[in-house]
Amino acid sequence: MSAHFGTRLRKGAVNTTVAALAVAALAASQAPDVTADTQGRRTAADTPATEAGADAGTDDSATGNSPYYTDLPPLHSPNPAPTQSSATTPAGGGAGEAGIPATVLDAYKKAEAQLAQAKPGCNLPWQLLAAIGKVESGQARGGDVTADGTTVSPILGPVLNGSGFANIRDTDNGAYDGDRTFDRAVGPMQFIPSTWAWAGRDGNADGKKDPNNIYDAALAAGHYLCRYGWDMATTSGMRTAILSYNNSTDYLNTVLSWLEYYRKGSHEIPDGTGTVPTDRSDDYTPSPPSVPTTPGTPSVPNAPGRPTKPSTPGKPTKPSTPTKPTPTPTPAPTPTETVHHLEAAGPAKITAMAGDVYTDRVSARAETAAGKAVAKVRIRFTIVGDTDAEFTGGENVATIVTDSKGIALAPALQAGEKSGAFTVRATVLGRTLSALDYAATVTPRAADVLTRTGDTALTCTVGGEFADAVEVKATYKGTAAGKVAATATLVKAADDPTVNDKGPYFKGAADSPVRTLDLQTDADGLLRLPQLYAGDTAGAYLLRITTTGGAVLTVELTVTAAETSTPTAAPVESEPEATPSAS
Template sequence: MKILRTRAASVSRQGLCTALLVASLTTAAVGASPPHNAADAGDPAPGPGNPQRLPHGSPNLALPDLVPPPGTPGAPGPGTPDSGPDKATGIPATALAAYKNAEKLAKEQWPDCHVPWELIAAIGKVESDHGGMGGGLRTDGSTGKPIIGPPLTGEKFALVRDTDGGRYDGDRQFDHAVGPMQFIPSTWQAYAADGRGAGQKDPNNIFDAAAGTARYLCAGGLDLSKQEDVDKAVLRYNSSGDYLKTVLAWMRTYRNGGGGAVPNPPVSSLPPAGGTTLPPLPTTPSVPTVPATPGTPGTTTPTRPTPGNTTPSTPKPKPKPEPDRNKPGDKDKPGKDKPKPPAEAVGLEADGEQRLSAEPGMTFEVQPRVRAVTKDGQPAPKARVRFDIVGKTDALFRNGTRTYYATTGSKGLASTQKIKAGKETGDFTVLATLEGRHSAPVEFTATVKTPPAPPHADAIVRIDETDLKTAPGASFGAPVIVQATTKSGRAVVGQRIKATILANDKPTQAGPFFEDKKNGGTPRTVDLPATGQDGKTTLPRLFADRQEGTFTLSLTTEDGVALTLDLIVDAKFGKTGDTGKTGDKAKDGKKSDGKKGKDTKGRQDHATPSPSPRATRPTE
């Protein structure tokens, strides 16, 4: 995209003209089209393979000067010599008209997008200095020269092979970004717009290009009145965090009154504007002619010297060969060859999963990881990688920020810190970029999932039917097992149940208690383990203290489903020893009543079983 790096670089614009000679060989590429774009409403968002967001040039990342907004202290007042638009932040009149016209068209065609002209202007500033890279603008919106970026060969910038047959950029091997808004040809073909109502869509005309930018930014149903959608839209143009920062800074400057119209700069001495037409596809790639050397008209081939017109020069003595300092056995001696530095990293590739998920407040189990590679595809150690959390989210790295830097190890790998999800649900992106290189970023899609609804039981039932009766100081027998079910009797998995001992329908500090193996206490309220796949959970064993009477075991879920069971403690249900356990029976199954020669049948520890009680959700 973009040829200038800073505003100071605009001084070298004349030197860049030579680099644009290939572009000047073709006229502006225009396609016949309907006069407007009503059928373009509801464009899908660019797909993950969209090359527009990949590095395809050097954007002008110079931030705007800190000019006070009009009406603030220090700003020039009306009527003063300096009260007009500031030259550093002003916009050429034709470009400003194009940006405002694009906003107007967007309101008509994509009314829910709310794209502001200031955003379109900010991108035009960063991409081509409002068309200034093309030698200035004519009043009809055409540029003095076509603005064509560098070939996307995969060396310095992304690799994008030709998609237009050279129609827009004159190159049938690789694509170039084109026009004042620097569209990749395939992107322009998908989101082209007619900003003039002339029946043409020309990426080299700023009216059409600005309208196409509005269409591209609005695609996918974005609402640019929301900051998170603005960020998402700008990152479609260039996925660099610095690019986003610069565009937003210029947009704020223009909103604060720094984007007034200034006269169009003089257009280069090229043929006058008279409309542009689409050139036929070339049958062979165009090859630029090397300009003749000044003062040697008509040829660029150097002439050979004729015999006799020069004096032979004295040959220089051959340098003596350096002695071999690395003889066998001298490996550890000074003078041996130094090891070659590791090859430089030229790009990143994902290593492992690229989709992450977690519930609100939880830590993502997967950490984004990338591998830095050299030109030969080998791992590149000691490369610096930047990870950014991008999008509408309150997720953060463990260091409490949205940015984390890592250096690759010996295998070229670098990963982020743990990422903790916030309260907001939805998708966001973790972007990995290679510091100091214009290489394609690696994207990781992270999702904060809405937690599943808690299990919903309609009834709690007891599995066994034995009455819960025992003597003071004794056990109630086998642990109680209950099951959570729906109305249809289907088991509910993951249901949480609380068990409480009550006396006269109130919590009690005396009477039965639950076994506490860990602490040795006598708890009378416990949270049971969540029900398993069969909907069942088991209570801790129940014991009675010395208090006799009838008590209640209450089992309840969070949403009010309850089951109550009677707990009866009475000495008649068995003898109690000093250890608190039921007295032992005689071996023959009979007990002595203290009278000689008479035996009575021993009592059972538990009464006759009764039907198991069931419980359902209380009626209102």
């Protein structure tokens, strides 16, 4: 026992050094907002605001703060660093730890590529997924997966029943974790069912979202880390994202150590041959070594003496009254169990123009039957209906923990391009209570002012085409109104919006005259009309442009008659007069 304890102590000292070196390396290479002291430790300016994460209350962690592997990487990466495609194990310190099973590594890299397309501002490196995968499941138990990436047997965390862990009542009826009483973290990236319900992804395009599949789980982890606009190229963004995965500073430092290790060198190894960690956060403190007893002075046998006189037997004692059994105390209800209903903590109806962020945020207050606020309750907000609106970060579901006032504030809501009504629904996780619905509306993009970008008079002769194109700019409340629907019509008169049947026109199919067009402004609010042709009738005409939102602009067009030349009369030759005769 004492030898084992000594090994653990020495390992702890090494791990502390590795963590310090990893943080120092990140401070030197990752982003400009990292600070560290001379020992590689994070300074006060770089310390998370709370143990629950820099954005405490934003989400309830991907894993439900389940236990994780605490093993740290060796002090040195493989030397020389292997290529990413190398299938051989290079020589040098830590070569075995740097190996990542082939299917698992492929899943991480594919997730990185998909996130680069879906959320380029996140700058997610696959090494971060590998670091989390190492800490959560030892790279799916050393790559013990089938050809499609599914673990050979399910990977389940401990029962989250509040005994040393979080207390999370069942949310999936046992569908993912097989437990209908409490939840458990599931799969190689250790998602709890309530998080997987909205964060789950189909990473291998098989039509399923399986938390036990490394392709699905890696892609889901990438989207989870990239929500709310967090940028992994900055220390603050990466730190907040990692802490949201598991709210522990020790967890953060462990993941950062593996991230830095994999960045310095890693290589592919066959599935099933990876190194599986041994130390876990729920079994990290070893038992103290047993202390041997000091041998004492041997006792000397007593010399034989006189026999003692037998004592007089006493009176029998009166039997004592049996005590009543102490009843087992009833455990205090969890905060979730005390919630009776949800109340709207903000507007019940919200509206935004297509493409805009809603000014009002959806929020709900958890209350007891007596109307008292309940803190530390998980509220799930779900976007329901035919809409492309989404929460900041591209998700349609968000889980928020109520604050000390019992209020959960949903992330900012971004309107899509599809106009119409939809619902934002709030529910209490772990309870079957009536949902609280918020009515949301998306109105079409609009403009309130139209102006010409030029002031040249628009004139043309009969049968010709206008030399200058008609171009206008749309604005809404002084800001460029992009992607706004507009209609251009040649009207009969200022007070008669009927389409004119003569005069200028646009060309349609087979060069047929068209005098009304449905158009749209570009991203900068500009609208350049197609070529205008004069027609065969001279006169003054009106072109009217209208937009969604009520902006109207009438442009004058002038068509002049073609110039005609006057022919010059031919000279008339005069005959010479007759000369009078002499007679």
